[in-house]
Amino acid sequence: MNAPSIQFAQVLTVLVAAPGVSGVIARVESRLQGRRGTRVLQPYYDLGKLFRKEALAPHGASWVFLAAPLGAMACYLTVPLLIPVLTTFPLPLGYMGDILGGGFILSLASFAVAVAAAETGAPYAQLGASRAKTFSAITEPVVLFVVFTVALVTGTDLPYALAETVRSSAEQIVRPAHLLAAAALFLVILAETGRIPVETHTGTNEFGMIEEARPFEHSGPYFAMLRWGSAMKQLILFVILINVFIAPWGLASSAGVGAVALAIAALLGKCVVLGVVIAVIDNSFAKLRLFKITEFVAAAFLLAVLAVFTLYFGGG
Template sequence: MSAVLPVPLVQVLQPLTVLVAAPGLSGAIAKAEARMQGRRGPRVLQPYYDLAKLFGKESLAPEGASRFFLLAPVIAMTCYLTVPLLIPVLTSFGLPLGYMGDIIGGGFLLSLASFCVAVAAAETGAPYAQLGASRSKTFGAITEPVVLFVVFTVALVTTTDLPYAQAATVRSSADQIIRPAHLLASAALFLVILYETARIPVETHTGTNEFGMIEEARALEHSGPYFALLKWGSACKQLILYTILIDVFLAPWGLASGTSAGPVALAVLALLGKALVLGLVVAVIDNTFAKLRLFKITEFVSAAFLLAVLAVFTLYLGGG
């Protein structure tokens, strides 16, 4: 019989799992993409080596930048590590801090992190960083309503916007997953995730500087540990969004129903396995489509918005 872990320890394990596993997930996706392109690619653990190298370097700030420039990566990382406290990462039941916020609250935290990084990039005066910050906020004005419509659909189905309640509704019956409104909302959220993780075939998340960069461009002027925090935070955001999709909308199975060490350890492995499968799907999408022009991103995000609106209308038409 496995030992029972203290509830506060399990609470801490949720953000710790995201913090530790996020770079590895990014490394696995990068390796898979390289194999699809016929290249050997970097090591799966390469992101960890990159972070260790960056933490050992000196930090510099552009002339004229305020203290907020260096404070923004810390705020962003704090926001990213708070969200796993609100969503079902390892357990199927809400931990003590699990009900201090809902999906909207988690979305606000992710938006706050993005806003801080964008403001820090804008005040550098660097053209690439300012382009990335401006574009992220411009397109974010479209993606944020999509998330709100998705949450609204969830609230109509479960009478609450708590992620644990939504996951419990999906676990109650496999038929819940194939409900039209649920499928449309999940598809809309998936498209938003592709945009938020820089995986749509419009911008590039690897490679040299170019006008199509958005996510990577915002961090160009940071260096040393602060740049490491931004890259680490970006990986954490990716895993958080994956977790929301798989543990709330599509596959909320494998979560621990108690605090015993065995089920919690299995929940960690289940999360990593499901996130890896989703990451491979995203890698296939990222490498299948030819790169599009930047202005096409509005059409891509508008499609996500349309799916979210259709999910709401489907509920009212009896397809929920």
């Protein structure tokens, strides 16, 4: 396989596998709660049903309302070009942006969805958009500290170079600063994917909703793209944590078809394991109240700050 085709395979893997990973997590959660639950492939059926439905827009909504799902999907499809999804070697667009740039692209997608929700005038959608932006102002500094810490440890903030540094020696993984930064990023992923501290990723009409409230006014294909994009965001965060921070193994070191196929299988296996761990955590703790989110994210921020202090003062 040539480099462009592998790069296309990275994007296609994230695009196709994202709903399946969400289906596995939902199935595990159902079993942990003593329910039969839905099929693993249910997210694909839901997306197919939504794409066949009619798309409606609230009265008075501008073109931004309909453009936001397309813009968000474009952002989610761009990030896999920058991170090591399948290969250990950088692809043609792999050095187009660093890990901080990938975070900005994910934030842009969230901003587009929030703007579309805010202009509908619907109370639930506006409430979800307001809460999402309020709490993202707390989580984004944590991500910045994580990136800076790992950049100080490894000497670079390029995702492929970060993964290569971690993969070079087991000592890189067990360094205190690296472990603290990875733990902080894991807490951010729990909050960003709606697992902890408030509500679940399949929330209902409750005042504690955040992520699920924003697309309330979308329907048909546009709602399908938002649901699909949310699953892609979850998988992208999983890939960053696994293939850059804690387990950058199983990636293809050559451009052979067999090596790429094994890399896809390894990625899906690692993401499913991480999803099961998150599902167990999600069902092992009671949900926190809304105002407790700041305390939860503050713990992640403290871990990131401790990582920097450990690096400079503790030989981390």
